[in-house]
Amino acid sequence: MEINRLANSYGGKIHDAKKESIMVELSATPDHIKSFEELLKPFGIIETSRTGIAALQRAGT
Numbered sequence: 001m002e003i004n005r006l007a008n009s010y011g012g013k014i015h016d017a018k019k020e021s022i023m024v025e026l027s028a029t030p031d032h033i034k035s036f037e038e039l040l041k042p043f044g045i046i047e048t049s050r051t052g053i054a055a056l057q058r059a060g061t
Contacts, residue, residue: 003043010036021046 007014007024010032016023026036037048 003040006036006039012036 001017001022003022003024004014004017006012007026010026011028012024012026014022015025026033028036033050037045
């Protein structure tokens with residue numbers, strides 16, 4: 001599947017794949033994500049969600 005190949009080349013993770021839909025997780029810079037989304041437009045993006053920058057503290061620090 002072309003979307004799988006694109007996701008892998010961008011470092012994305014496939015979380016759910018069905019005949020008519022696929023869910024991809026991509027953690028990257030905004031420009032990298034925008035580039036990925038542009039490549040997916042011909043497939044018909046139904047929904048996207050961005051969390052923005054997030055930081056987590058390490059345990060014990």
